[in-house]
Amino acid sequence: MHLRMAWRNVWRNRRRSLLTMAAIAFACALLVFMLSFQFGAYEAMINTAVKVHTGYFQVQAPGYQEKREVRRVVENPAAVVRCLDTIPDVTAHTFRANAFSLASSEDRTYGISVTGIDPAREPGVSTIQTLVREGMFLEPGDGPAALVGALLARNLRVGVGDDVTLLGQGRDGSIAATVVTVKGTFSSGQDDFDRSALYIPLDYFQELYAMRGAVHEVVGVTPSIWAVPAVERRLAMDLERLSREKKTQPLAVLDWKALMPGLAQGIYLDLVSGLIFYLMLIIVVAFSIMNTFLMAIFERTREFGVLMAMGTTTGRLTRLLLTESMMMTLMGMAAGMLLGSAVTLYFEAVGIDFGSAADILRQYGISGRMHPVLTAPSLLIGPLLVCFITFWAALWPALRVRRLNPVEAMTHV
Amino acid sequence: MTLRMAWRNLWRNSRRTMVILTAVAVGVFSMIFIGALMAGVGEQMIRTSIATLVGSLQIHQHGYRDDPVVENTMEDPSEPQAALASVRMPDARWSRRVRVSAVAGNARHSAGVSLVGIEPEREAAVSFIGGAVTEGRGLSPGDPYGILVGRALVGTFETRVGRKLVLMSQAADGEMASRAFTIAGVFRAELEATEKQFVFVSLAAAQEMLGLGEGVSEIAVLLPDGADPDPVARALAAALPERYEILTWRELLPMLTAYIEMNDTFTAIWYLVVFIAMGFGIINTLLMAVFERMREFGLMRALGMTPGGIVREVLVESGLLLAIGMAAGNALAVAAVAAIGENGIDLSAFAAGVEYAGMPRVIYPALSFAGALEANLTVWVLGLIVSLYPALKAARITPVSAMARV
Amino acid sequence: MDMVICRDVVKTYQQGRISVPALRGISLSIEKGEFAALAGPSGSGKTTILNLMGGLDAPDAGEIIVDGRHFDRMSAAGLAELRLHRIGFVFQAYNLIPVLSALENVEYVMLLQGVPARDRRERARAVLDEVGLSGMYDRRPPELSGGQQQRVAVARAIAAEPSIVLADEPTANLDSKNGISLLEIMKEMNEKKEVTFIFSTHDERVMEYARRLVMIRDGRVADDVRK
Incomplete structure (x- = not known):
């Protein structure tokens, strides 16, 4: 009967209740869409970052991440691979080696990062192959061939088939110098990267920079970013054991967050500032709601007097009022989640065009149209937050009835 | 008389009026405050960028911008220097x-x-390096072997003041030129990327x-804060x-300009969203x-009052309500900006994230009159528009039907 | 056996800065099963004394004992409990919960008492039948006439099986025909169920129905007549 009473009370002033529910629905729908949007952007950023740059995790020599010196190598990459092969969640892996070098064409010279990749294994780990704009990706057996970032190629004024001279320092301090032929160019949309990256086959790299079979990074992939922590722990243990056997310093395992600290923190910062925005919005909504509740109670003071005279306790009245407000909140939430999901799913399918801002987003790895992604967290976090805050907004007026005295209440006009 | 009546009507149910005033005040506060934060971030990014060797405007040889190489230097800077002397630019500095x-x-x-070659004395007035x-x-002016290196680069290079640093670059004749410098000083910058990118x-x-010879790549001009560079250009x-x-x-x-535009769009959307949330209330x-x-x-x-008179009655009341809420919201926002203004919002805890996003490490809100006016007008005009609904409802009443109501 | 005892009850209301004495020392005892009217002009203190007897308000001085319970020794929760189980109320107007049907209004008190649902419904129907409202179970208050509404209120007061029903000017908003029939019903309930009824009125015809008439004037008992 209490539920029935609360339900009928909600519809006593239909217009007012509908407006209140509309406010709640609006806030919920907006939050569902915004959070889906943010999560979609994060996913795209992380995906681009791990798929183009770092992989989900890497094994490196200690200190390589900070210093990036040629001499800090993974001496025996095959042993690391043997460890990786025993972990089922590692779906692919490859080796890479990097060296800072001078790249010169006939009339230009730039300092760039030369990376040696395994043409056979790299496509399993990164999407660089799909970013090729002109020419072709590297193939196993390629000798002095290079895949060049599109902006670097433009700066060097070279195209497919032209030669580029590389000049750097080998692992042993020797001069590494060679001429490579541009086999293809790639474009990731991230200008800094496209301006400074050049790939050559790993075995050729190892020869050129006197690596003696060593590499700098063993790059691994897991089914999703959520599988990384477990793999990381397991791998760290295996590597520790390996180093005890060989009596060497253990290799470092770095996840994508450690490899790109800015990305993870940037996302965190965005999320926190987003939440502050949303909180302010919900507070505005909460005050509107509080007013509705307050007025509804004010109007019914006389009725509460009768209920109390009949022996209804104030606790029971408070519960009744809270039930009413939660009914409105839940209906508003449901409508908002429905509306928010519909809008999100539409844009998830169609994408959002950012026009002139697209150039900025590309620098963070979001290329082309932006697609929000509706997930359980993005669907639930916002509405739950709204529910939590409206509960408190409703509690204050609901608790006011405790101060009510039946005689005064009944003489209330 | 209308105003006095509206005022008294507002306070007939003072609790209700207070609650809706709070909603309006919080809404207006969040609009102005967040607008100020966004504007602050934008202004700081512009200021940092301008200080980081961009200046208000630059003079180049045609083609330098697309292809910033030695061949595109201005062989004889006396011509642009003469132009700079002839154009009236109060308080402008150039280098x-x-x-x-x-x-x-x-x-x-x-x-x-x-590698940036600078005139130390002039440059100090133009960019951050001073x-x-x-x-x-x-x-020192004409310093033959001294070099200034960023703190971050010093760290990765494991070097310090007094050590040698060799620089190699393509010379005007197309050959590689190299020269050994001695680290004279270490500089710090807002962004670590700046510390890694530039040596002076x-x-x-x-x-x-x-x-x-006498050739230079660019002449950077810094105009006083807030001056419009377009007429000078x-x-x-x-x-x-x-x-x-x-x-x-x-x-x-162009990226920063697009970012500022995106910020402005975002702020406008935020205004609308907050308003809708408030509008229901x-x-x-x-x-x-x-x-x-x-009744x-x-x-x-x-x-004998006309329906139009009743609409006006209700609108005056809501206009008054909005105005009071707005006044409170503005006061709150000004107070908050003043309170934070001194020390800013320190995001050092997210240093790497802030660097990644290219944002300043400490955010100082920037309250602009135009921004605040925009927020207030949004609330007031839209507020009056939505008030039309209840106002028209009130105007439609006839004396007979009103008396019949309980 | 005394159902209600008032001893030297004093109550003064503050109206702004003015103190308005409502009761200036009332002593009164009402026995079980009585059908008593408190009569007097408006402002004489009838409503105040009913509110005090119902534990809705506390006296400034004096003692009130209902069904052997001393009010001044009871907490607010205890008073609510006492009202729920021992006291039924009928007010002048706005007695019913507008969102509940006639049947549900009667059921409501029993719900608070914790009477099982089926039992509750049966009893509510029976009481509504007794007050002559069979067939109107599902009407909501706005669909009932004033007289019918007051009958529902009496039914609700009776259904909880209280020891005493306090009715504050129950007929004031009714025409004389409806007023008389309501009193008939109240009297019938008083006789059949042996429930004590105390009601206030300023209507001469209503007074005639009472078996005891307590005249209140200026906050004091002016006359006390048993018929």
């Missing part, structure tokens, strides 16, 4: 630079950098190393032959106030 991409290296490390040296000393030598040393363009290109910071930093409150007083409106109609 000549050589800027090329180069490779910096020591025994163990090497990295790509931007006050950025935290260790060692600055450059004297203009003379750079010109000598690259075989440029137009005047300079008129005073100089076609060979030269004059670009303002907006053109030099405003309509509801007014509707209730109107319904309570239906009264009926009486007023019976006394």
Whole structure:
């Protein structure tokens, strides 16, 4: 009967209740869409970052991440691979080696990062192959061939088939110098990267920079970013054991967050500032709601007097009022989640065009149209937050009835 | 009389009025405050970028911007210098630079950098480097071998003041030129990327190393804060032959310009969103106030007031309500900005994230009159528009139907 | 056996800065099963004394004992409990919960008492039948006439099986025909169920129905007549 009473009370002033529910629905729908949007952007950023740059995790020599010196190598990459092969969640892996070098064409010279990749294994780990704009990706057996970032190629004024001279320092301090032929160019949309990256086959790299079979990074992939922590722990243990056997310093395992600290923190910062925005919005909504509740109670003071005279306790009245407000909140939430999901799913399918801002987003790895992604967290976090805050907004007026005295209440006009 | 009546009507149910006032105040506060934060971030990013060797505008040889190499230097800077002297730019400062991409290296490390040759005295008034040296000393004019290196680069290169640093770059004749410098000082910058990207030598040393003679890559002009660079750019363009290109910071930093535009769009959307959230509350409150007083409106109609008069009555009341809420929201926002203004919001805890997003490490909100006006007008105008609904409801009452209501 | 005992009850209301004495020392005892009217002009203190007897308000001085319970020794929760189980109320107007049907209004008190649902419904129907409202179970208050509404209120007061029903001017908003029939019903309930009824009125015809008439004037008992 209490539920029935609360339900009928909600519809006593239909217009007012509908407006209140509309406010709640609006806030919920907006939050569902915004959070889906943010999560979609994060996913795209992380995906681009791990798929183009770092992989989900890497094994490196200690200190390589900070210093990036040629001499800090993974001496025996095959042993690391043997460890990786025993972990089922590692779906692919490859080796890479990097060296800072001078790249010169006939009339230009730039300092760039030369990376040696395994043409056979790299496509399993990164999407660089799909970013090729002109020419072709590297193939196993390629000798002095290079895949060049599109902006670097433009700066060097070279195209497919032209030669580029590389000049750097080998692992042993020797001069590494060679001429490579541009086999293809790639474009990731991230200008800094496209301006400074050049790939050559790993075995050729190892020869050129006197690596003696060593590499700098063993790059691994897991089914999703959520599988990384477990793999990381397991791998760290295996590597520790390996180093005890060989009596060497253990290799470092770095996840994508450690490899790109800015990305993870940037996302965190965005999320926190987003939440502050949303909180302010919900507070505005909460005050509107509080007013509705307050007025509804004010109007019914006389009725509460009768209920109390009949022996209804104030606790029971408070519960009744809270039930009413939660009914409105839940209906508003449901409508908002429905509306928010519909809008999100539409844009998830169609994408959002950012026009002139697209150039900025590309620098963070979001290329082309932006697609929000509706997930359980993005669907639930916002509405739950709204529910939590409206509960408190409703509690204050609901608790006011405790101060009510039946005689005064009944003489209330 | 109308106003006095509206005022008294507002306080008939003071609790209800207070609650809706709070909603309006919080809404207006969040609009202005967040607008100020966004504007603050934008302004700081512009200021940092302008200080980081961009300036208000730059003069280049045509073609330098697309292809910033030695060949595109201005061989004889006297012509633009004369133009700068002829154009009236109160309080403007300018400085000549050589800027090329180069490779910096020591025994163990090497990295790509931007080598900037500067006139130390003039440059101090134009860009950040004047006050950025935290260790060692600055450059002296014509310093032949001194070099200023960023703190982050010093860290990765495992070097310090007094050590050698070799720079290699393509010279004017197309050959590789290299020169050994001694680290004279270490500078700090807002962004770590800046500390890694730039090394500074004297203009003379750079010109000598690259075989440029008197040639310079760019002349950067800094106008006083808030001055519009466009008229100056137009005047300079008129005073100089076609060979030269004059670009303002907006053109030099298209990404930042787009970012600021995105910020503005976002702020506008935020205004609208907050308003909608507030709008529901405003309509509801007014509707209730109107319904309570239906008998009264009926009486007023019976006394001869027109429906239009009743609409005006309700609108004046809601306009007054909005105005009070707005005043409170504005006061709150000004107070919050003043409270934070001194120390800013420190995001050092997210240092790497802030760096990644290219944001300042400490955010200082910037309250602008235009921004605040925009927020207030949004609330007031839209608020009055939504108030029309309850107002029309009230106007539709007839004396008879009103008296019949309980 | 005394159902209600008032001893030297004093109550003064504050109206702004003015103190308005409502009761200036009332002593009164009402026995179980009585059908008593408190009569007097408006403002004489009838409503105040009913509110005090119902534990809705506390006296400034004096003692009130209902069904052997001393009010001054009871907490607010205890008073609510006492009202729920021992006291039924009928007010002048706005007695019913507008969102509940006639049947549900009667059920409501029993719900609070914790009477099982089926039992509750049966009893509510029976009481509504007794007050002559069979067939109107599902009407909501706005669909009932004033007289019918007051009958529902009496039914609700009786259904909880209280020891005493306090009715504050129950007929004031009714025409004389409806007023008389309501009193008939109240009297019938008083006789059939042996429930004590105390009601206030300023209507001469209503007074005639009472078996005891307590005249209140200026907050004092002016006359006390048993018929």
